[in-house]
Amino acid sequence: AAGVIQSPRHLIKEKRETATLKCYPIPRHDTVYWYQQGPGQDPQFLISFYEKMQSDKGSIPDRFSAQQFSDYHSELNMSSLELGDSALYFCASRLLGGHNEQFFGPGTRLTVL
Amino acid sequence: AQTVTQSQPEMSVQEAETVTLSCTYDTSESDYYLFWYKQPPSRQMILVIRQEAYKQQNATENRFSVNFQKAAKSFSLKISDSQLGDAAMYFCAYRSSTYDNAGGTSYGKLTFGQGTILTVHP
Numbered sequence: 001a002a003g004v005i006q007s008p009r010h011l012i013k014e015k016r017e018t019a020t021l022k023c024y025p026i027p028r029h030d031t032v033y034w035y036q037q038g039p040g041q042d043p044q045f046l047i048s049f050y051e052k053m054q055s056d057k058g059s060i061p062d063r064f065s066a067q068q069f070s071d072y073h074s075e076l077n078m079s080s081l082e083l084g085d086s087a088l089y090f091c092a093s094r095l096l097g098g099h100n101e102q103f104f105g106p107g108t109r110l111t112v113l
Numbered sequence: 114a115q116t117v118t119q120s121q122p123e124m125s126v127q128e129a130e131t132v133t134l135s136c137t138y139d140t141s142e143s144d145y146y147l148f149w150y151k152q153p154p155s156r157q158m159i160l161v162i163r164q165e166a167y168k169q170q171n172a173t174e175n176r177f178s179v180n181f182q183k184a185a186k187s188f189s190l191k192i193s194d195s196q197l198g199d200a201a202m203y204f205c206a207y208r209s210s211t212y213d214n215a216g217g218t219s220y221g222k223l224t225f226g227q228g229t230i231l232t233v234h235p
Contacts, residue, residue, distance in 0.1 A: 031220060042204055042225035043158070055220040088156055094221060099165075102208075102223065104158035 002026050004105035006091050012111045013081050021076040021108045025093030031055065032074045033102060034066060035090040043090055049074055050096060081112045115140045115207050119226035126195045127234050133180075134190045134229050136205030144210035147181065147188045148223070153201040161203070164188065166210075192231075200233045 005024040013019050025032050031050045035043035045058035049068035060066075063081075068074040078085060088109050092102040116139045126132035138147070149161040164172045164181045171179050176196075180189045192199055205226040 033222060035223075037156075042228050043223070045222040045224070048220050048222055050220055056222055058222065090158060092158075092223075096221065101160060101163070102221065107156055107158075109156075 004091055004093050004103055006105035006108050008108060009106065010109050010111075012113065014113055015081055015083065017081050019078045019081060019110060021078070021089055021091075021110070023074045023076070023091030023093075023105060025072055025074070025091075026103055029072070029093035029095050029103075031094045031096045032068055032072070033092040033094070034074070034076050035092065037088040037090065037107075039087070046076070078110075083112050086110060086112045115142070115209070115224050117205050117207050117224050117226035119205055119229050121229045122227070123230045123232070125232040125234060126192070128195055128197060130195055131191060131193045132195055132231065134192075134203050134205075134231065136188045136190070136226055138186050138188065138205070138207050140186070140207065142209055146208040146210065147179075148206040148208065149177070149179070149190045150204045150206055150225075151201045152204065152228075162190065195233050197233050197235060200231055202228045202230050204228045
């Protein structure tokens with residue numbers, strides 16, 4: 001079965017650079033979520049999209065922005081990168097509905113030097 | 114806002130033995146979902162088991178079962194016949210039901226606990 005695809009899997013950037021993370025949800029899933037997991041920490045919700053519209057927002061820095069495109073893939077854009085942005089970034093997708101599960105992608109590991 | 118607390122940073126168990134991981138949560142909602150996720154060294158998030166708050170029966174998935182105490186807001190995970198492959202970080206997570214308390218649509222973000230590292234000794 002198709003899974004959530006994230007690219008790139010690893011990314012190394014310098015401070016103050018920008019980064020773009022991509023997420024391709026499972027076909028027919030209408031909701032995408034982004035989470036940030038710092039070293040030794042639990043995943044923190046950043047932002048979600050339902051049917052290409054922002055549906056919920058968590059602790060996402062103003063330096064970050066995201067969108068969902070017409071083909072339902074989503075991109076997380078991160079600017080003015082800081083050392084503290086080094087983390088594992090997960091994308092998850094789901095078909096909205098009470099009993100439906102979120103499926104996680106493998107994550108993108110971002111390292112800021 | 115909902116909070117999830119895992120008070121056990123680390124747990125260990127002997128292979129073939131049973132271990133219980135604890136989780137408590139705080140919410141004012143009456144309908145919600147609770148989950149246990151496993152995160153092995155690969156860092157992939159793997160759903161282990163889920164519980165719907167409106168169901169009184171505890172969920173079971175093979176060697177994994179939960180003890181859901183709604184009034185106490187407690188949701189523990191029991192792993193029976195532990196295997197070396199069970200070694201991982203385990204996260205408890207909360208998700209609102211379709212509608213939040215204000216009647217608005219809940220889009221299903223997950224709120225995670227701090228995690229418990231499980232070590233399995235051969």
